[in-house]
Amino acid sequence: MLPRSIQNLIDEFAKLPSVGPRQAARFVFYLLNQPKEDMEKFAKKIFILKKVKTCSFCNRVVESDHDRLILCPICKNKDRDWAKICIVEKDTDIENLEKTKRYDGLYYVIGTEDENRQLVRLKELISRIKKSKKDLNEIIIATDATTEGETITLYAARCLDELKKIYPQLKITRLGRGLSTGSELEYMDEDTLTNALLGRK
Numbered sequence: 001m002l003p004r005s006i007q008n009l010i011d012e013f014a015k016l017p018s019v020g021p022r023q024a025a026r027f028v029f030y031l032l033n034q035p036k037e038d039m040e041k042f043a044k045k046i047f048i049l050k051k052v053k054t055c056s057f058c059n060r061v062v063e064s065d066h067d068r069l070i071l072c073p074i075c076k077n078k079d080r081d082w083a084k085i086c087i088v089e090k091d092t093d094i095e096n097l098e099k100t101k102r103y104d105g106l107y108y109v110i111g112t113e114d115e116n117r118q119l120v121r122l123k124e125l126i127s128r129i130k131k132s133k134k135d136l137n138e139i140i141i142a143t144d145a146t147t148e149g150e151t152i153t154l155y156a157a158r159c160l161d162e163l164k165k166i167y168p169q170l171k172i173t174r175l176g177r178g179l180s181t182g183s184e185l186e187y188m189d190e191d192t193l194t195n196a197l198l199g200r201k
């Protein structure tokens with residue numbers, strides 16, 4: 001039997017995605033062999049994660065000491081085009097799309113949890129758009145070209161249709177299918193993503 005303190009940490013690591021109990025044990029024993037200061041630094045980095053909040057418009061993660069209205073650097077940036085919103089599943093998809101430098105609108109993170117949660121987020125987006133009282137010309141659905149991604153796209157298209165009553169000029173587009181089926185935005189290189197962005201319809 002391992003000491004409780006070690007077993008407790010193994011159990012925590014084992015909860016992480018794609019980490020099994022054996023790998024979790026390896027992590028913990030690795031940490032045990034590190035200098036005490038390094039272990040403290042590691043613990044602090046986890047502790048400080050509690051400062052991470054989500055942007056009040058796009059749901060992207062952002063660091064903040066308070067819980068009031070928080071906007072991420074993209075939503076705060078006056079040079080971004082508010083009339084365009086790109087729906088993505090994950091924060092990391094934003095990082096990748098930003099790298100292409102071919103998009104100057106806003107984003108909206110819909111999450112990768114269950115479909116109900118995504119539906120709630122879509123409804124939140126609609127109410128945030130209405131509240132913003134800004135022009136809206138295009139919503140790009142940039143979900144992964146996977147079965148789940150396709151399901152969200154259908155959902156989103158149906159949900160967002162009601163916005164066309166308020167914004168008759170609104171176009172709802174999706175990334176061009178330069179993205180081959182099964183591909184996830186996260187693993188796409190810049191050229192493929194740029195083509196997908198330019199080829200949206």
Ligand SMILES: [Zn+2]
Nearest residue numbers: 055058072075
């Ligand atoms: Zn934001």
